[in-house]
Amino acid sequence: MIGNFVGVLFDGIAYGSLLFLISVGLSVTMGLMNFINLAHGAFAMVGGYVCVTVLQKMGMPFLATLPLAFIAAAVIGLVLERTLYRQLYQATHLDQVLFSIGLTFMAVAGATFLFGPTQQPVNLPDWLRGQVHVLGLDLGAYRLFLIAVVVLVTLGLYLLIERTRFGAQIRASVDNQTAAAGLGINVSRVFSLTFALGSGLAGLGGGLGIDVLGLDPSFPVKYMVYFLLVVAVGGAGSIKGPLIAALILGVFDVAGKYYVPEVGAFVIYTLMVVLLILFPFGLVRRKA
Amino acid sequence: MSAFSSSALKAKSAAGATDNQLVPAMDKSALRLPNDRWKPLEIVFWLLPVASYFLFPDYLVLISQIMIVGLFALSLDLILGYAGIVSLGHAAFFGLGAYTAGLLSVHGWGEPISGLLAAGVVAGIAGLIVSFLVVRGQDLARLMVTLGIGLMLFEAANKAAFITGGVDGLSGMAMSNLFGVFEFDLFGKTAFWYSFGVLFILFVLMRRLVNSPFGMSLRGIREGGRRMPAIGAHVDRRLKAIFTVAAVIAGMAGALLAQTTQFVGLDVLGFPRSAELLIMLVLGGTGRLYGALIGAAVFMVAQDKISGLDPAYWQFYIGLFLVLIVLFARGGIMGGAEKIIARFKRKEAA
Numbered sequence: 001m002i003g004n005f006v007g008v009l010f011d012g013i014a015y016g017s018l019l020f021l022i023s024v025g026l027s028v029t030m031g032l033m034n035f036i037n038l039a040h041g042a043f044a045m046v047g048g049y050v051c052v053t054v055l056q057k058m059g060m061p062f063l064a065t066l067p068l069a070f071i072a073a074a075v076i077g078l079v080l081e082r083t084l085y086r087q088l089y090q091a092t093h094l095d096q097v098l099f100s101i102g103l104t105f106m107a108v109a110g111a112t113f114l115f116g117p118t119q120q121p122v123n124l125p126d127w128l129r130g131q132v133h134v135l136g137l138d139l140g141a142y143r144l145f146l147i148a149v150v151v152l153v154t155l156g157l158y159l160l161i162e163r164t165r166f167g168a169q170i171r172a173s174v175d176n177q178t179a180a181a182g183l184g185i186n187v188s189r190v191f192s193l194t195f196a197l198g199s200g201l202a203g204l205g206g207g208l209g210i211d212v213l214g215l216d217p218s219f220p221v222k223y224m225v226y227f228l229l230v231v232a233v234g235g236a237g238s239i240k241g242p243l244i245a246a247l248i249l250g251v252f253d254v255a256g257k258y259y260v261p262e263v264g265a266f267v268i269y270t271l272m273v274v275l276l277i278l279f280p281f282g283l284v285r286r287k288a
Numbered sequence: 289m290s291a292f293s294s295s296a297l298k299a300k301s302a303a304g305a306t307d308n309q310l311v312p313a314m315d316k317s318a319l320r321l322p323n324d325r326w327k328p329l330e331i332v333f334w335l336l337p338v339a340s341y342f343l344f345p346d347y348l349v350l351i352s353q354i355m356i357v358g359l360f361a362l363s364l365d366l367i368l369g370y371a372g373i374v375s376l377g378h379a380a381f382f383g384l385g386a387y388t389a390g391l392l393s394v395h396g397w398g399e400p401i402s403g404l405l406a407a408g409v410v411a412g413i414a415g416l417i418v419s420f421l422v423v424r425g426q427d428l429a430r431l432m433v434t435l436g437i438g439l440m441l442f443e444a445a446n447k448a449a450f451i452t453g454g455v456d457g458l459s460g461m462a463m464s465n466l467f468g469v470f471e472f473d474l475f476g477k478t479a480f481w482y483s484f485g486v487l488f489i490l491f492v493l494m495r496r497l498v499n500s501p502f503g504m505s506l507r508g509i510r511e512g513g514r515r516m517p518a519i520g521a522h523v524d525r526r527l528k529a530i531f532t533v534a535a536v537i538a539g540m541a542g543a544l545l546a547q548t549t550q551f552v553g554l555d556v557l558g559f560p561r562s563a564e565l566l567i568m569l570v571l572g573g574t575g576r577l578y579g580a581l582i583g584a585a586v587f588m589v590a591q592d593k594i595s596g597l598d599p600a601y602w603q604f605y606i607g608l609f610l611v612l613i614v615l616f617a618r619g620g621i622m623g624g625a626e627k628i629i630a631r632f633k634r635k636e637a638a
Contacts, residue, residue: 036428087615093427094374095614098570101563102610109604221559225439232432263447269440276433277421 007139008258009251014143016250017150018212020243022205022223023230024157025198031237032174032194035085036093038100040202040227041220042107047073047203048215049111052120062125066207073203078196085195086188104220111217122210142211149208153201157239170194174237229268233275245275322499333578337484348476354588355483356544361568361580362494363537368566369575370498371530372510373422376431376562377438378538380418381411383557385539387445390458390552398464400547404486407543408536415535419528435559442557458552472548479548486544490537495577497533506530507575567610573622582621 026040047069054065080103088096128142161167172180173190181187206215213223226249234245249268256267340351360382367373385407392403421433445452452458463472470478497503505521516523546552555561564587572583595602617624 030428036431084611084615091614093431094368094570095618097374097376097431098566098610099614101566102607102614105603105607105610107607109601109607113604225435228432228435232428236428263443266440266443266447269436269443272436273421273433273440276429276436277424281425281429 012251012254016247020246039103043202044206047206051207069207074200077199081195358584360541377434379561381535381538382542385542386546389543411539412536419531573620579622
């Protein structure tokens with residue numbers, strides 16, 4: 001029973017860290033640009049399809065496909081930000097919602113056209129399959145790998161935002177755009193690069209997540225709620241908030257599906273509504 | 289009644305014109321409530337469905353569906369177009385209404401009008417409860433709460449298959465005759481007039497509502513919610529009220545769909561229904577009532593014609609269309625028409 005519980009906890013943490021990886025970009029763009037981007041899952045899907053295509057068509061090793069997933073999603077994000085997204089920063093939230101729903105629909109239809117409506121298989125290398133014995137527990141090797149990658153990425157993000165010049169520019173722009181621009185920071189460039197980084201991380205998450213979340217054209221719609229949830233519950237504009245929120249949601253979702261399968265996804269939605277009532281501005285509220 | 293009161297007002301203002309000399313004419317028209325009189329164009333608009341009954345007898349089912357979805361879009365227009373609440377889960381109330389009417393009929397209560405009212409009551413109670421959550425927080429939190437509640441209800445209906453029929457849908461509805469006289473026939477004639485009647489009555493009520501002082505205060509909240517308390521408006525209470533009203537109407541639209549098709553599918557609660565509803569409303573133009581009806585008609589006819597070719601292409605075009613509307617054509621069909629009319633008027637004046 002205890003071992004069971006630890007297993008569920010472990011799976012939940014792996015699932016949650018994947019959610020965090022995909023959603024962190026959304027959190028930053030929402031905090032930075034106040035843009036409600038429902039199409040964020042589409043960038044994750046791009047990463048997933050890049051991964052699968054490169055893996056199957058070109059036979060590249062799995063690890064080598066992940067940077068490609070990051071780069072492809074980041075480039076698409078950069079282009080879309082430069083051409084379309086930036087026109088709507090001043091628009092109402094309704095416009096942003098409609099625009100990003102439109103993008104999502106196009107991404108879903110495009111993926112169906114290019115890859116067909118079926119689930120994409122992913123062939124993991126042998127060393128990522130099966131179980132690993134740690135302290136008398138059987139843990140999935142791939143999930144351990146997932147957690148390790150997310151820990152590394154989070155550390156990297158932390159260093160980037162807290163220790164570099166670019167990170168300082170991001171923080172300054174989040175806190176006060178006008179003042180940041182007045183100090184000579186090119187806020188528009190910071191926006192573009194941050195958006196590209198966030199999309200890239202989503203793409204990386206999409207590639208890593210094929211084995212856990214699956215990959216088919218409905219991906220952006222199916223998981224949209226989860227990504228938004230992480231940001232809405234965690235609080236937009238921070239990294240710590242979404243991390244905590246993603247882990248909570250991941251653990252509860254896995255536990256709910258394991259212990260009470262008959263109510264299924266009900267657990268997560270109830271949790272979400274309760275959390276939003278208790279913390280209407282997110283768990284970690286950004287300093288004004 | 290409304291026409292009477294507005295003409296009475298006019299007579300009064302004409303008689304009292306000399307007393308009000310101090311107030312400049314411009315200000316008076318700005319302070320007055322909108323003219324509630326039915327314009328000729330509106331009357332023509334409402335004759336269209338009647339004409340289409342005789343012109344397109346083969347499309348009665350589609351036209352009934354358009355009117356039902358139009359009613360549903362009207363309910364969203366109340367909260368989105370007038371009060372400015374972005375909801376991604378409005379299908380929750382539509383579905384609640386549909387299942388209420390459906391379950392009543394399956395369990396032997398087939399009388400349509402009472403089923404319709406019961407659906408409105410159930411959806412309204414749910415709307416009242418949800419409205420307490422919606423008025424907390426800003427756009428993102430509202431979006432999430434409405435989306436979450438929609439998904440919760442969908443999951444609930446999916447899992448509670450012993451009540452709702454789950455994925456297979458709720459079938460076996462037996463409707464009794466409308467007013468005890470008109471049978472729901474295979475050609476959808478009764479369904480047509482039933483839908484038309486309910487839509488028209490509710491439209492008249494909604495039209496009255498949005499042109500009332502209450503409706504004006506909603507527009508005030510939409511334009512600047514923080515300033516409204518300063519003129520004595522209780523913002524939260526008004527938002528709760530309109531959200532509840534919108535839920536009642538959405539529930540009735542759901543009931544109409546269930547009663548006229550005699551089937552309730554799980555998709556009445558699905559996210560795509562909420563999203564498509566938003567698209568129709570934006571396509572037609574928000575905050576105008578007629579935009580909701582026109583948007584629903586255009587969307588449903590286009591869907592009927594195009595989606596037969598390939599559902600995936602249809603979705604691509606809706607997406608492209610949405611992006612283009614947001615970037616270039618704010619205000620939708622009605623907004624565009626108003627701009628053209630305004631341009632003509634300016635030319636005439638010049």
